[in-house]
Amino acid sequence: MAPIGTMAANGSSRRPDGPRVDWVDYAKGICIVMVVMMHSVLGVELAAGKTGFMHVLVAFAKPFRMPDFFLISGLFLPLVIGRDWRTYLDRKVVHFAYFYVVWVTIQFAFKAPAFAAESSWRDVGLLYLESFIEPFGTLWFIYLLPIFFVVTKLTRRIPPPAIWLVAASLETARIATGWTVIDEFCARFVYFYSGYLFADYVFALSDRARQHPALALAALAAWAVINAGLVALGASEWQIVSLMLGFAGACAIITIGTLLARVHWLNLFRFCGEHSIVIYLAFFLPMAATRTLLLRTGVIPDIGMVSLIVTIAGVIGSLVIWQAALRLHANFLFERPNAFWIAPRKAAPVLQAAE
Numbered sequence: 548m549a550p551i552g553t554m555a556a557n558g559s560s561r562r563p564d565g566p567r568v569d570w571v572d573y574a575k576g577i578c579i580v581m582v583v584m585m586h587s588v589l590g591v592e593l594a595a596g597k598t599g600f601m602h603v604l605v606a607f608a609k610p611f612r613m614p615d616f617f618l619i620s621g622l623f624l625p626l627v628i629g630r631d632w633r634t635y636l637d638r639k640v641v642h643f644a645y646f647y648v649v650w651v652t653i654q655f656a657f658k659a660p661a662f663a664a665e666s667s668w669r670d671v672g673l674l675y676l677e678s679f680i681e682p683f684g685t686l687w688f689i690y691l692l693p694i695f696f697v698v699t700k701l702t703r704r705i706p707p708p709a710i711w712l713v714a715a716s717l718e719t720a721r722i723a724t725g726w727t728v729i730d731e732f733c734a735r736f737v738y739f740y741s742g743y744l745f746a747d748y749v750f751a752l753s754d755r756a757r758q759h760p761a762l763a764l765a766a767l768a769a770w771a772v773i774n775a776g777l778v779a780l781g782a783s784e785w786q787i788v789s790l791m792l793g794f795a796g797a798c799a800i801i802t803i804g805t806l807l808a809r810v811h812w813l814n815l816f817r818f819c820g821e822h823s824i825v826i827y828l829a830f831f832l833p834m835a836a837t838r839t840l841l842l843r844t845g846v847i848p849d850i851g852m853v854s855l856i857v858t859i860a861g862v863i864g865s866l867v868i869w870q871a872a873l874r875l876h877a878n879f880l881f882e883r884p885n886a887f888w889i890a891p892r893k894a895a896p897v898l899q900a901a902e
Contacts, residue, residue, distance in 0.1 A: 569817065570753050571619060574804035576820030578616040580862060581608045583830050586685060587858040591838050591850060599851025601858070607775055610783045611796020613688075614738040618797045620692060621699070621742025622749060628700055637890035639696035643689045645887045649880065650828045651675075651683050657832065682727050685831055689824070691731055695739045707744050714740050718793075719786045738793060752798060756805040763802050770799045819862065825881055826865045833864020 585608070588601045627638065655675050662671045682690040702710055714737035722733035742749065756763040774792060777783045783792055807813050819826060837860035841853045872880045885892065 567821065569808035570757075570801065570804040571622065572804075572817045572820035573807045573813075574615065574619055574800050574820065575823045576816035576818065577800055577804065578612065578619070579819055579823040579826050580816065580858075581612045582616070582688075583826065583834065583861040583865075584608070584854075584858045585612065586831075587834050587838070587861050588854040590834070591842070591854045591857055594838065594842055595850050595853070597850055599849060599854050601851045601854035606778050608796075610774060610778065610789060610792035611800065613735060614793030615797040615800045616688070617695070617735045617738040618742035618749070618794075619801075621695070621739040621744075622746050624696070624699060624743040625746055628703065628743075632700075634890040635696075635700060637888060640693040641887065641889055642883060643693045645883050646824070646828060647686055647689050648679075651678050651686055653880075654684055654686070654831060657835075685827070687727050687731060688827065691728065691735070692739075694728070694732065695736060698736070699740060699743055711737065711740060711744060715790060718790050721786065737790070738797065741794070749801060753801055753805045756802040757809050760806055760809065763806060767799055767802055770795055774799075822866065822869070825869045826862055828881070829865035829868045830861040832868065834858075834861035837861070837864070 584601070585605050588599075588605045592598050592602060627635065630638075652675075655671075655678070659668075659671050659675075662674060717733035718735075718737045720733065722730055724730055774783070774796060777788065777792065782788055804816075807816065834857055838853075838857045841847055841856065847853050847856065869881055872878065878884075
């Protein structure tokens with residue numbers, strides 16, 4: 548569960564073979580906080596029937612929130628894609644499948660009574676089984692990642708430019724079948740594959756931002772103005788524009804992560820990035836509980852402030868759940884037990900390695 552090391556901020560950010568990369572953890576931390584923020588804000592606003600000031604932040608982040616997460620997920624794939632299939636499937640498929648099964652079951656345990664009240668327990672059982680075909684709730688990201696890993700390895704013999712062009716075409720095609728796996732694959736694979744294909748360029752971008760912080764800040768300011776303007780105009784959803792904003796935003800988050808790592812500021816984001824899967828798996832419970840409590844009591848009338856508190860509760864609450872699980876010896880919630888490894892286990896049981 549502990550990090551396996553972090554490269555020094557004043558060292559090279561070139562892709563390493565083992566240690567964690569500081570700016571990657573910062574970038575992942577920013578991404579996971581944005582994910583929690585999105586679910587928290589939209590959930591509060593839906594329940595309250597009105598919007599607050601946090602809605603603007605969610606809208607601003609929409610063009611790049613998930614593209615950046617997927618791009619970073621593909622960054623270290625070049626280091627491991629050549630592994631034998633048994634090891635590869637263990638690390639890239641079984642790993643995520645285990646956590647999906649565990650946490651979709653936990654989510655159903657909390658939501659089943661409400662589902663049953665609306666229909667029947669038989670329908671609840673069928674819905675649970677359906678969740679292994681149609682990803683359930685917030686867990687679709689870890690459902691889709693193994694598919695991306697397998698597709699990328701299977702297509703290694705195909706010229707990468709051809710795959711990238713097809714992936715970019717799928718993003719601009721706006722596929723909408725109603726099935727999350729198909730729709731999100733088409734919308735997101737280009738970013739994951741770009742992280743894999745252009746990893747060296749991403750690390751070079753980080754190096755330049757680290758060496759030229761003033762220029763990086765100027766570029767970030769220009770990006771923020773353009774992104775905000777296009778979102779306000781409604782143009783961020785246009786074909787091609789959305790693809791460009793996705794990549795621009797990903798580069799911006801990478802740059803922000805690099806600059807924060809350079810000066811060692813806001814280490815909370817780095818910690819969140821190191822444990823992003825912990826937050827992703829568990830945030831739904833403190834988020835939902837805090838939202839229900841605040842809206843029912845009405846102690847805070849401002850919806851924006853409620854959304855902010857719910858976001859903070861989702862992030863911190865998930866980390867509290869993780870620590871409680873460790874102390875109660877319920878490690879299986881966040882660590883894969885030996886019985887669920889199909890390849891030799893790593894020397895150090897790390898939940899989220901840099902690779």
